[in-house]
Amino acid sequence: DVKVTQSSRYLVKRTGEKVFLECVQDMDHENMFWYRQDPGLGLRLIYFSYDVKMKEKGDIPEGYSVSREKKERFSLILESASTNQTSMYLCASSLLGYQPQHFGDGTRLSIL
């Protein structure tokens, strides 16, 4: 069974801090994704990666960057955290792009 693990379930940070959210998958999947989930807005794609060191912007990349140095690990970086980045962040992976994604349990991030 595919396991997608997000390093933190809850995280509280201060405005202006650089924040790292880590995600690891154990099924050798090519594709990895970062979403944020907000009430009334559903899941919105921030960035995705289809290979090591490759990345593509999603619908809301502003204020974020990503890193994929190894196939199993995909990191989301908030360069300078702001209060409007308070949200639930979900990481997902899939073997190929046109297949259902497997999600982690999410990181609830609060920026104070």
Added chain:
Amino acid sequence: DQQVKQNSPSLSVQEGRISILNCDYTNSMFDYFLWYKKYPAEGPTFLISISSIKDKNEDGRFTVFLNKSAKHLSLHIVPSQPGDSAVYFCAASANTGNQFYFGTGTSLTVIP
């Protein structure tokens, strides 16, 4: 611009009855559709999919219907059970890309 819409934020159904969750999309290039189920404090889990070459796909108590001319899909759960209480997201993708577009979700409550 929301390309996938779930216009009902919530739905309540008696145990044993049918639950019908609806989803509309605007992009005629979408040809693959998924439903996910999400419990609180967990990531979404894949439930059922349908390709545009079909108009129906069934898996146990869950059936998804696709009406391409209306750009509409629906998820039927019959009979509904209390354990089905969750938020349901529909998602759509075009064969040309890696990205899935998610709806805003419908919170289903099955009343015992």
